[in-house]
Amino acid sequence: MGRTNDFRGNRSGGPRDSRSYAGRNAPGGSRDSGRSDDRRAPDVTMMNVDLNQLNAHNYVELADEAMKSMLDYERAEKSKSRLTTTKIRSLLTLINRAEDLARLESGTELSEARIQDLLHAQVRFAYESGREESVKRFLEQTQLLSFLKCVIQSGEKAKFELFARYFESLVAYHRFHGGRE
Secondary structure, eight states, X not given: OOOEEOTTSOEEOOOOOEEEOOGGGSTTOSSSTTOSSOOOOXXXXXXXOOTTTOOTTTHHHHHHHHXXXXXXXXXXXXXXXXXXXXXXXXXXXXXXXXXXXXXXXXXXXXXHHHHHHHHHHHHHHHHHHHHOHHHHHHHHHHTHHHHHHHHHHHOBHHHHHHHHHHHHHHHHHHHHTTOBO
C-alpha cells in the first residue's frame, strides 16, 4: 500500500514512533538492581500513535495496535492504575453527543456550538488525565488530546468524524484485548 493522506491532508508513509515506558524496571533503576536472580518484568514499549499517519483507511488498525500495546504494558508493569472501559466510555459519550448534533447541521464546517462542545470535552480530558494516571497514559499514547485540538482548530466535520471513529475503535479494542470493565 502506498502513501496516504492523513487527517490534516499531509502525505505520510514513514515509520511509526514509539516511546519506552520502562519505568521502575529500567537499568539502573531503584528496584533491586543488584539482585542476581533478576525476576523483573521485561521492558515493554508502548506504541505511540503518529497523527500524521492516521487516516480514514487505517484508524481501526492503529486503534487495535495502540490498545494491545497499552494493555500489554499495564500487565507487564502490574500497574495499579489500570484503564477501565467505563472510564473511557464516559469520555467517548461527550464526543458522541457532539457528533450526533454535528450530523444534524448542514455544511462541512462545525458550528460554534459544536466547537464549544469539543472545548468542553478537551477540558474534561485534561481533568480526567490529572485524576488518573491510566487516563493520562491512554490520552498520551493514543494522541487523542492532540487530535482533538487539531479538530477544534480546523473546525472541519470530516476531521471530527475521523476523530470520533478512531476514539470509538479505541474503546472497542480495549474490550477486545481484555481491558477491565
